[in-house]
Amino acid sequence: MAGKQTELEALLVPGIESLGYQCWGIEYLSQGRHTLLRVYIDHADGIDVEACAAVSRHLSGLLDVEDPISNDYTLEVSSPGMDRPLFTLEQYQAHIGEQVKVKLRSPYEGRRNFQGIIRGTEADEVVLQVDDHEYLLPIDTIDKGNIIPRF
Structure with a gap:
């Protein structure tokens, strides 16, 4: 799982940063046939729904081309929120x-x-x-x- 996490970070972080956002963290949760890819983004001015939608569209295209996840998955893009997860x-x-x-x-x-x-x-x-x-x-x-x- 750590290898997949590293692969996804290498693929997604540059795309997130190219849009002007910070990648706060990535969660890759594979449970049987259901896989969840949750990406947390941050910005000094905060994150709104439009920012999440823009990053989601960008990452969806990138994931479709590179195809790092072979099975079906759900992509979520979110702000870290007040109860922000800590990754590093x-x-x-x-x-x-x-x-x-x-x-x-x-x-x-x-x-x-x-x-x-x-x-x-x-x-x-x-x-x-x-x-x-x-x-x-x-x-x-x-x-x-x-x-x-x-x-």
Whole structure:
């Protein structure tokens, strides 16, 4: 799956950037016969429906020509939103002090789910404070991480 993710990023990111948007992240979820390709885009001025539609049209054409996904799939283009997913170490670093929910691919100290405050990054690890304990979570073990919005 990581190979497919890397292939899709190499194909899609230049197209997204050519339209003036930042590729916040890509989720490739293959579950049996149903595949979902979710692309998150961002821009300093925000993202609206028209931006998502323009990027979706552009990526659809690119995906039709290059055909990196052999079976049927659904393409979704979205803003990261307030509960934005975090994909990279740089994104975690940019959100130090924010509260997040993190789900790991495999258990660490007997648990897969953590909720705490991002305290920083060290090498390839996210420093997450949960109550009075700090965890060093390697970025490649994180399956999913999302900001918890404050209202």
